[in-house]
Amino acid sequence: MLSTILAGSMLAGGAATVFADDPVPVSELEVPTAEGDWMIGFSNYSIGNSWRQQMEAEFTEAAEAMKATGVISDYVMLNADNDQSKQISDINDLITMGCNAIIVTAITADGLNDILEEAIDEGIVVVSFDNLSSSENLTSKILVSDYDFGYMCGEWLGQQLPDGGNVIELNGTAGTSTDTNRMNGMNDGLAATSPDAEIVASINADWDYATAKTGVEELLNAYPQIDGVLSQGGAMTQAAIEAFQAAGRDLVPMTGEASNGFLRSWSEAQADGFTSIAFCCPTDQSIQALNVAVSALNGVEVAKEYLDSKEAVTDENLAEVYKPELNDNFWPAGTQLSEEKALELFGIEE
Numbered sequence: 001m002l003s004t005i006l007a008g009s010m011l012a013g014g015a016a017t018v019f020a021d022d023p024v025p026v027s028e029l030e031v032p033t034a035e036g037d038w039m040i041g042f043s044n045y046s047i048g049n050s051w052r053q054q055m056e057a058e059f060t061e062a063a064e065a066m067k068a069t070g071v072i073s074d075y076v077m078l079n080a081d082n083d084q085s086k087q088i089s090d091i092n093d094l095i096t097m098g099c100n101a102i103i104v105t106a107i108t109a110d111g112l113n114d115i116l117e118e119a120i121d122e123g124i125v126v127v128s129f130d131n132l133s134s135s136e137n138l139t140s141k142i143l144v145s146d147y148d149f150g151y152m153c154g155e156w157l158g159q160q161l162p163d164g165g166n167v168i169e170l171n172g173t174a175g176t177s178t179d180t181n182r183m184n185g186m187n188d189g190l191a192a193t194s195p196d197a198e199i200v201a202s203i204n205a206d207w208d209y210a211t212a213k214t215g216v217e218e219l220l221n222a223y224p225q226i227d228g229v230l231s232q233g234g235a236m237t238q239a240a241i242e243a244f245q246a247a248g249r250d251l252v253p254m255t256g257e258a259s260n261g262f263l264r265s266w267s268e269a270q271a272d273g274f275t276s277i278a279f280c281c282p283t284d285q286s287i288q289a290l291n292v293a294v295s296a297l298n299g300v301e302v303a304k305e306y307l308d309s310k311e312a313v314t315d316e317n318l319a320e321v322y323k324p325e326l327n328d329n330f331w332p333a334g335t336q337l338s339e340e341k342a343l344e345l346f347g348i349e350e
Contacts, residue, residue: 023305032294035070041094042077045107050329059286101125101293106133125296129289149279150185153255156277160253164196165227170236172207182232207234216243233257241265261328280310282334310334
C-alpha cells in the first residue's frame with residue numbers, strides 16, 4: 001500500500017483515498033458517438049433501494065439513446081436480487097448471449113472474479129462500478145471514494161462534538177466494499193476530530209428506511225443520552241430523524257447522503273436548528289461505465305480507473321440541491337436523468 005498513488009481529488013473535509021492508479025476524472029470522458037454493432041450486458045447485483053433503481057434507470061435511458069442512434073445494437077440488463085450464485089449465473093448468461101461488453105456492480109469484491117476472468121479471456125470488455133470487483137484485469141473501474149465519504153461525515157460530526165459524546169452508528173449492508181469503506185472512513189474521521197466521542201452502538205441497517213427506523217427506535221429506548229448519529233446514508237438518516245421526532249427526543253447532529261427524502265427532512269428541521277452534511281454518490285455512474293465500455297469497444301484507450309465525485313450538501317447549498325417537485329426516492333445530485341423521466345419516475349402524485 002505504501003507504493004500506491006494518492007488520488008488527486010479530495011472531497012470537502014475528507015482524507016485522500018488511496019487507489020491502485022491515479023484515476024482520471026469522469027469529466028474527461030467523451031460520450032461515444034461512432035456507430036457500432038455492439039451488444040452491452042449489465043449485471044446488477046440488486047435494485048433493492050431507490051438509489052439502485054434510479055441508477056438502473058439512468059443506464060436504461062442512456063443505452064436507449066445509444067441504440068436509437070446506432071452507437072450500440074442492443075443491451076440486456078440482469079438483476080441478481082442480492083444472490084451471488086445468481087449473479088455468477090447471470091454473467092455466464094451474458095457471455096453466452098454474445099455480449100461484447102459486460103458492466104457489473106459486484107455483490108462482493110472477490111466472489112465474481114472467476115467468472116469475470118472467463119469473460120475477459122473471451123475478449124469481452126468488463127467495466128465495474130458501484131460495488132467493485134477486486135480483479136486487476138478488468139478493462140476499467142468507475143470509482144467513488146466511499147472512504148472519503150465516510151471520513152468527511154466522521155470529521156464533520158466530530159467537529160459538532162468537540163467535547164465528545166455518545167454516538168450511534170448506522171451502517172449499510174455488511175460484507176459489501178461500500179459498507180466497509182464508509183464505516184472505516186467514518187470511524188477514522190470521528191476519532192481524528194473528537195477523540196473523546198464514543199460510538200456506543202453500531203448497527204447494519206442496509207441503507208434501508210424501515211430497517212433503520214426500527215433499529216434507531218430500539219437504540220433510543222436503550223440509550224437515554226445520544227449526542228450524534230453517524231450514518232452512512234441511503235434512507236437511514238431520514239429514518240433516524242423521524243424516529244427521534246416520534247420519541248419526543250431533540251434532534252442531534254446527523255450525517256447522511258443526498259437523497260431527496262433526507263434533504264426534505266433536513267429542510268423542514270432547519271428552523272429548529274438541525275444541521276447536517278450529506279455526501280453525493282452519483283447515480284450516473286452507470287452512464288459513465290457505459291461510456292467507458294463503448295469507448296473501449298471502439299478502440300479508444302480508456303483509463304484503468306475513473307473517479308466520479310460531487311460536492312457535498314451543506315446548510316449553505318441545501319436549498320439549491322433539494323428538489324421539492326420530486327418525491328423522497330429521487331437522488332438529485334450526480335444525475336443525468338432527463339427531467340421528463342425524473343418526473344415520470346419520481347413525480348409527486350396529486
